[in-house]
Amino acid sequence: xxxxxxxxxxxxxxxxRGSARRADVLGVATFNxxxxxxxxxxxxxxxxxxxxxxxxxxxxEVWWTERHVESGxxxxxxxRRDDNVLFGCITLPETGVTPLVAGVxxxxxxAATEQAYGEIFxxxxxxxxxxLLRVWxxxxxxxxxxxxxxxxxxxNSARREAFIACGRDVTDSVPAACTLGSETGxxxxxxxxxxxxxxxxxxxxxxxSAYSYPPQYGPRPAFSRASVLHEAAGTRLxxxxxxxxxxxxxxxxxxxxxxxxxxxxxxxxxxTEVNRVxxxxxxxxxxxxxxxxxxxxxxxxxxxxxxxSALGSSARVVYLKADICRRDLLVEIxxxxxxxxxxxx
Numbered sequence: 001x002x003x004x005x006x007x008x009x010x011x012x013x014x015x016x017r018g019s020a021r022r023a024d025v026l027g028v029a030t031f032n033x034x035x036x037x038x039x040x041x042x043x044x045x046x047x048x049x050x051x052x053x054x055x056x057x058x059x060x061e062v063w064w065t066e067r068h069v070e071s072g073x074x075x076x077x078x079x080r081r082d083d084n085v086l087f088g089c090i091t092l093p094e095t096g097v098t099p100l101v102a103g104v105x106x107x108x109x110x111a112a113t114e115q116a117y118g119e120i121f122x123x124x125x126x127x128x129x130x131x132l133l134r135v136w137x138x139x140x141x142x143x144x145x146x147x148x149x150x151x152x153x154x155x156n157s158a159r160r161e162a163f164i165a166c167g168r169d170v171t172d173s174v175p176a177a178c179t180l181g182s183e184t185g186x187x188x189x190x191x192x193x194x195x196x197x198x199x200x201x202x203x204x205x206x207x208x209s210a211y212s213y214p215p216q217y218g219p220r221p222a223f224s225r226a227s228v229l230h231e232a233a234g235t236r237l238x239x240x241x242x243x244x245x246x247x248x249x250x251x252x253x254x255x256x257x258x259x260x261x262x263x264x265x266x267x268x269x270x271x272t273e274v275n276r277v278x279x280x281x282x283x284x285x286x287x288x289x290x291x292x293x294x295x296x297x298x299x300x301x302x303x304x305x306x307x308x309s310a311l312g313s314s315a316r317v318v319y320l321k322a323d324i325c326r327r328d329l330l331v332e333i334x335x336x337x338x339x340x341x342x343x344x345x
Contacts, residue, residue, distance in 0.1 A: 006231040007085050007193075009289065009336055010062045011318050024069060026080045027087030029061040029136070029191055031320060042071040044078035046089035048138050049186035050293075053300050053319040061291075061318075063087050063193070074123040076116070084231060086129045089191035090116050107147040109139060110158040112188045117162035120192065125166075129194040132175035133227050134238040138189045142181030142323045152325050153218035155179060163222050170222045171211045173201065177223035178241030178334050180293050181323025193238070195229055200278050202226040204270045208248045217248070226270055228278045237274060237283055239335040241293070242266050243324065256299045256330040260306040263333045288337040289316040295330045297321045303331055 007026075028039055029046045039045050052059050067082040079088035094108035097115055124130060137159075142152045149157075156179075163170045175192075182189065201224040203209050210221040229236045244252050244259035245266070252258035264285065271283050290311075294303055300319060307317055324332050 006065065006233045006338070007229065007236050008064050008338075010064070011059050011289070011316065012062055013059055024064050024066055026063045026065055026069060026082070026085065027089060027191065028063070029089075031060065032058050042080070044071070044080055044087060044089045044191075046136075046189055046191035047091070048189050049140075049183040050138065050180065050320050050322045051183075051297070053294075053297055053321055054304070059318055072127070074126055075119040077119050077123045079123060079127070081127065081129065084195055084197070085133075085229070086124070086127070086194045087191070088120065088123065088194065089189070090119060091187050091189050092116050093187040106158075107151075107154050109151055109188065110147075110154050113139075113155050113158035114162050114165075116188060116190050117159055118166060120190070121162070121166035121168065124194055129196055131195050131198050133193040133195050133199050133229055134240075135175050135177040135190065135192040135223070137177065137179040138182040138186070138322075139179070140182050140184050140186045142179070142325060143327050149218065152179065156221050157219035160219050160222050170220070171209075173198075174211060174222045174224050175199075176201075176225070176227040176238040176240040177221075178293075178332065179221075179325055180241070180332070181325075193229075197230065200228040200230065202228065202270065202274050202277055204242075204266060205273060206247075206266055206269045207245055213248050226274060228274060230278075234338060234340040235278060237278075237288075237335075237337045237339075239267055239270060239288070239337075241325075241332045241334045242270070243326070243329045243332045245329075250326055250328045253328045254330075256294070256296075257302050257306055259329065260303050260331050260333075261310070263331060264306070264310050267333065267335060282339055283337050285311055286315070287339075288335040290333055290335045291318045291320060293320050293322040293324065293332045293334075295322075295324055299330060 027044045031052045071080045077090045092112040097111040204225045244262035
């Protein structure tokens with residue numbers, strides 16, 4: 001499905017990375033510690049410490065547009081933008097970061113998260129891109145308990161406080177997002193897309209909104225199940241990290257095949273809602289590009305078999321090893337897709 005005048009994403013192998021030096025690239029996410037030096041100096045590159053699995057090893061994610069782009073940096077946030085969309089990223093080690101509230105015993109992760117989101121929102125306000133569309137968060141030891149709480153819950157608490165401190169909503173008007181566990185010793189890495197105009201935000205009828213989770217899950221995560229960017233040429237869909245959760249409960253604990261199938265059922269239900277609310281009536285499972293995160297690399301053949309069965313052998317899928325936000329989840333799937341208005345002609 002074409003979307004040639006708007007935002008695009010490609011997943012490029014090592015041999016294809018030369019095209020990431022094109023002038024219209026907005027930003028890049030690399031995995032397997034691919035050095036940022038491979039890309040043009042003014043392109044923001046998020047270097048993420050998680051392995052790519054399978055035949056797609058050493059792949060990188062490249063966001064680009066056919067419109068004129070400009071680069072910039074404000075504090076620790078590097079960004080590149082066209083007239084409508086902005087790609088940005090920030091990397092913060094947890095060492096040497098001080099909590100914003102003096103005398104409060106908060107973890108270094110809390111302080112780094114608070115600082116990172118504060119700098120992101122300050123930059124967006126300064127350049128006039130108010131609306132976060134999609135955010136990717138990566139932090140090490142996501143399921144480890146420190147300072148009396150799991151690190152994922154510490155992250156959620158700090159993100160929520162940063163949203164509030166910067167005048168952002170923490171319920172209905174929150175971006176699509178995911179939060180995954182990176183390799184031990186990695187810094188906090190956040191990359192994101194933002195726009196001048198507000199996106200359409202979508203919730204899944206099979207799931208309770210994450211920002212409405214009951215207290216047993218700790219501080220409520222500030223993200224929507226999906227967001228839709230509207231541009232003149234069409235729409236682009238961002239599906240948040242989606243797992244084997246129905247209502248707010250994890251289902252199929254210990255069964256990676258069943259969890260994979262349930263995640264796909266959730267994405268399919270979300271697409272039905274997207275098509276209803278946003279009017280992008282041709283989005284389906286087979287039209288999307290996927291990133292699949294798994295807790296155990298040994299589960300790769302099982303997960304691949306489930307994806308092939310549901311999507312066919314030609315589906316665009318990148319497989320990565322990463323810890324998932326809940327300890328009983330073995331797999332998480334995110335997706336992106338587009339619908340061109342030209343396709344309706």
